[in-house]
Amino acid sequence: DAGVTQSPTHLIKTRGQQVTLRCSPKSGHDTVSWYQQALGQGPQFIFQYYEEEERQRGNFPDRFSGHQFPNYSSELNVNALLLGDSALYLCASSLGADIQYFGAGTRLSVL
Amino acid sequence: EDQVTQSPEALRLQEGESSSLNCSYTVSGLRGLFWYRQDPGKGPEFLFTLYSAGEEKEKERLKATITKKESFLHITAPKPEDSATYLCARNSGNTPLVFGKGTRLSVIA
Numbered sequence: 360d361a362g363v364t365q366s367p368t369h370l371i372k373t374r375g376q377q378v379t380l381r382c383s384p385k386s387g388h389d390t391v392s393w394y395q396q397a398l399g400q401g402p403q404f405i406f407q408y409y410e411e412e413e414r415q416r417g418n419f420p421d422r423f424s425g426h427q428f429p430n431y432s433s434e435l436n437v438n439a440l441l442l443g444d445s446a447l448y449l450c451a452s453s454l455g456a457d458i459q460y461f462g463a464g465t466r467l468s469v470l
Numbered sequence: 471e472d473q474v475t476q477s478p479e480a481l482r483l484q485e486g487e488s489s490s491l492n493c494s495y496t497v498s499g500l501r502g503l504f505w506y507r508q509d510p511g512k513g514p515e516f517l518f519t520l521y522s523a524g525e526e527k528e529k530e531r532l533k534a535t536i537t538k539k540e541s542f543l544h545i546t547a548p549k550p551e552d553s554a555t556y557l558c559a560r561n562s563g564n565t566p567l568v569f570g571k572g573t574r575l576s577v578i579a
Binding site for chain 1: 474501504506511512513514515516519557559561565566567568569570571572
């Protein structure tokens with residue numbers, strides 16, 4: 360059984376560009392949450408998707424948006440990239456509000 | 471504001487030297503306290519969930535305990551492969567996971 364998979368593994372972008380990150384949840388899970396983790400910090404909650412709707416959102420600007428597809432996979436989009444958006448982006452899946460299991464993350468570098 | 475504070479920020483142990491990591495939290499209506507292990511450049515790996523004061527969970531050399539305001543991760547006779555960052559997180563009601571900054575553990579052979 361595959362766990363949570365994220366793509367791509369690494370990404371390099373320049374300021375002002377747009378990026379899309381992808382996540383496939385663990386089999387049987389219906390809820391996907393996205394986190395941003397800066398170096399030396401704990402993960403910070405961006406938003407959570409359930410039944411293709413954004414259920415909760417953290418303190419992130421509207422430049423951060425997402426989507427969940429009928430097969431429960433999800434995308435995170437970031438527009439107008441800033442240097443400060445450089446971080447490890449983590450996707451976690453769960454069955455409802457149960458334990459969240461994380462993927463290996465996407466390392467985004469903004470130059 | 472709900473917070474999760476972990477201490478120490480970093481801990482260096484000799485192989486076999488037991489110790490404890492601390493996670494203190496301020497939240498009403500705690501729904502769960504979570505411990506994760508994170509290796510460099512990887513995603514957090516789930517270790518334990520604790521739900522109420524007095525509960526204990528064990529896995530190999532790790533034991534997690536919880537009171538009304540703190541949780542501890544006890545590491546008994548650690549080995550170099552236990553070196554990682556240990557993250558604590560809580561949720562309450564319908565709120566998302568709130569993480570601490572983690573404790574970086576280094577175990578020296």
